[in-house]
Amino acid sequence: MSYLKKFLDQEVVPALGCTEPAAVALVVAKVKELFNDAKDLEVEVKVSTNVFKNGMYVGIPGLDGEKGNQLAAALSLLCGKSRYGLEALKDCSPEYTNMAKELIKNGRVKVTCITDKDGVYLEAHARNKSHQGYCIIEGHHDMITEIGFDGKVVFKKDVSTEALIPAPESIDEIFELAEAASPEELKKAYKSYELNKNMAEFALGKRRYTCLGAENSIESKIRRYCIEASGARMSGVKKPIMSTGGSGNQGIATTIPVGLVGEKIKASRKKVSKALILSHLFVSYIKARLGRLTPTCGAANAAAPAAAAGITYLLDGSKEQIINAAQTVLAGATGMLCDGAKESCAFKVGFSGSLAFSSALLALEGRGVKNNQGLVGESIEETLKNIKTVSTAGMPDIENVIINLIAK
Structure with a gap:
């Protein structure tokens, strides 16, 4: 495969809505899928200053007037699918909105800012009475670099050695x-x-x-x-x-x-x-x-x-x-x-x-x-x-x- 083909596949990709809430939805969807049942999960998403700022007031696709990273996280807990990548909320519809807001109201979905992190960085931590897991995205909005479940790392990618297609040198x-x-x-x-x-x-x-x-x-x-x-x-x-x-x-x-x-x-x-x-x-x-x-x-x-x-x-x-x-x-x-x-x-x-x-x-x-x-x-x-x-x-x-x- 040529450099240019790899470059286009990596850098020129479809996205549904703003890429910051999309990344929030993706990281939540991925950590949710570690559990057999998501209905009792609590999730906290920690994001860099850039991701926090960029997703604060932006609209969620298909939901008239609804906005923000926190709602994107709650919706993803209900209906997000990681296989869609940055279109993780593709299957979401308006009927999920009130349920998502209820999750937020009950303290089951939180989004906080990591003030010493910039660029693209997200952590999603999920837990229920029996298990806990986490997922990390960094570098690129759809690059999952680490997944853990019940104290064990089940997936890890070294970003420094990852075979990303570099930008043109000249x-x-x-x-x-x-x-x-x-x-x-x-x-x-x-x-x-x-x-x-x-x-x-x-x-x-x-x-x-x-x-x-x-x-x-x-x-x-x-x-x-x-x-x-x-x-x-x-x-x-x-x-x-x-x-x-x-x-x-x-x-x-x-x-x-x-x-x-x-x-x-x-x-x-x-x-x-x-x-x-x-x-x-x-x-x-x-x-x-x-x-x-x-x-x-x-x-x-x-x-x-x-x-x-x-x-x-x-x-x-x-x-x-x-x-x-x-x-x-x-x-x-x-x-x-x-x-x-x-x-x-x-x-x-x-x-x-x-x-x-x-x-x-x-x-x-x-x-x-x-x-x-x-x-x-x-x-x-x-x-x-x-x-x-x-x-x-x-x-x-x-x-x-x-x-x-x-x-x-």
Whole structure:
């Protein structure tokens, strides 16, 4: 199996709802399945600051207006299935809501924050009168690393030696991989756009935005589709989207701008698919340097530069212009904070799609942000290093500050 095939299988995956409550549901479903009968179980889920914050106010798929990690955990105790991965709540329906709330009210389901853990980290501890078990997810939202039952470790995976597909090591490698993609890999990439576009069009329904001719603007269409797809997902529409780099909103902002531009210019499906692969690889390259979950918005700081690169590729930009388009996005979007997953993320995703498009055009015109401006360095690698330094050394306690503010 090729590197790219393994990469797409690992990083470009369908998700139902926000990936943080989805991971909570998955870890609970897995620990629940250790027991013969789940009806008397009590569960406590301990999560990192990033997971706690991102899942606090986001909608649960298929449950009108119901939100949060704790409800996701309770629902999973009732009807979650680990075999569905990040779609663990696929079989849940509204009739489970009151039962889930009753579990929470009776103290049988708790979610707490581990303040010294960041990134993706979850522990689910379950017990009844006779047995106790636990499950741990870390590194990736669907990566189970340890399971224990009645004091014995029954499964353990060493994350440091796990055969995860690493991010591309260089920009040159990204170009080589995109150009050499097989028909199967191209098909998978195009599916990521189709799935996310389908969510946008479902959310749009018969709405029309005709003010000032907005309906005829490709940039407006990009922004609108990104907003609608993300807003529907964040509010709990029970339809999957294709995530990238562990985030559904990143998946939306990575694919929709590229796909819509491809349709606008009537590019071949093969070229659009290559541009999408380029974008997915760019996301991985960026996230490997900034972190899987960060204090800053992944749609703006990873997906938007990746989409700008894909759009510039579609429009026959040179390698230098493609990199400059990504740099231009980073110059404009760096510092946008992640204050948790919720419906208003849609506006950040819409902004990201729009910025990706305009940055691509600026780069093609030779007007993108040049080197050594603020955090923008001599190369994209230096820029990402600068951003990483600011988000870690410069904002060491930002996650806890945000949690304290939004948890009031």
